[in-house]
Amino acid sequence: MINPIFEIIGLSAAFLTTSAFIPQVYKIYKDKNADGISLTMYIILFIGVLLWLIYGVLIGSVSIIIANGITALLQLSIIIFKLKN
């Protein structure tokens, strides 16, 4: 178990770096357009985020699990949108 005070810092970090990603998802769904998005880059990022998620589970870090779990879902929604359009 990681010190809960450390997790407050980690969760603040997670909130800032994950929420910065939401406007991109919103823009793609609003415009119904993902032409400016590189599918290759998103797939590489998605694999990286899944590895972070596994790492978070292995070291028992709630902050890493939450941040990368949410980011993985956001990225997956972009990848699915891109593949369907």
Add this chain to the structure above:
Amino acid sequence: MINPIFEIIGLSAAFLTTSAFIPQVYKIYKDKNADGISLTMYIILFIGVLLWLIYGVLIGSVSIIIANGITALLQLSIIIFKLKN
């Protein structure tokens, strides 16, 4: 100390998610143009990445320290470019 095998997974994650960010920095410096970049978003991301860096030091995670140290430098170079132009 975190299990070195876990750190191999973490460092692989760090490599994938950090290197995905490099083409953006390269594009800005090549085009000498950062008009498409939101300064506010980058400052929020930068604060988030600094918090991840502190979290990495607190829990003793080499992967988190390396990933967010490099990302912080890349983001800082974009913020400085944006402020000077």
